[in-house]
Amino acid sequence: MTIKRQLEDKRRLFGIHEYAFAKTSDLLFSMGTRLLCEGNQCGHYGATWACPPAVGSYNSCVAKCRSYENVCLLSTVTDLKGQYDFRGWHRARIFHEAATAKSARLFRAHYPGALVLSTEGCILCDQCTYPDAPCRYPDQIFPSVEGYGIVVMDLASKTGLSYNNGPETVTYFSFVLF
């Protein structure tokens, strides 16, 4: 069975809202996206192995992505109880990372070297070891897609995926390159 068929079969079980396949040549990279990371509004810059500068230079991230041929973009959507529903935002992150991990296992059964990128740092440990000791789970982390300089909205738009799913919802994206 093809990976597309398998993903479609598992989509609801994994909690994926939408997904699309594209070529990595469709990816738009921007140094500006990377510079937003360095602005550190999220607080993850220089705080985890999944974010810059630990993920490598902008050019090395672009080159790594370009070394793959295909990309699958997938999204999750979680309802929030208002703009300041911080528990809801956290719940959304956990839900999205779980969906990403399930998808990663599916892809890596076919493509062991698949690169899986997700959003906003890493939530696997209460306290990240960065930079004092190696990552505890290097095979399980999903580096930040923004840290790799990818313009998420561009591929979402090209593939017809909804970037915004309405007020009082949060939409997260992951990228699987294979």
Ligand code: SF4
């Ligand atoms: S798995 Fe743990 S040590 Fe590794 S990047 Fe994530 S939080 Fe840091």
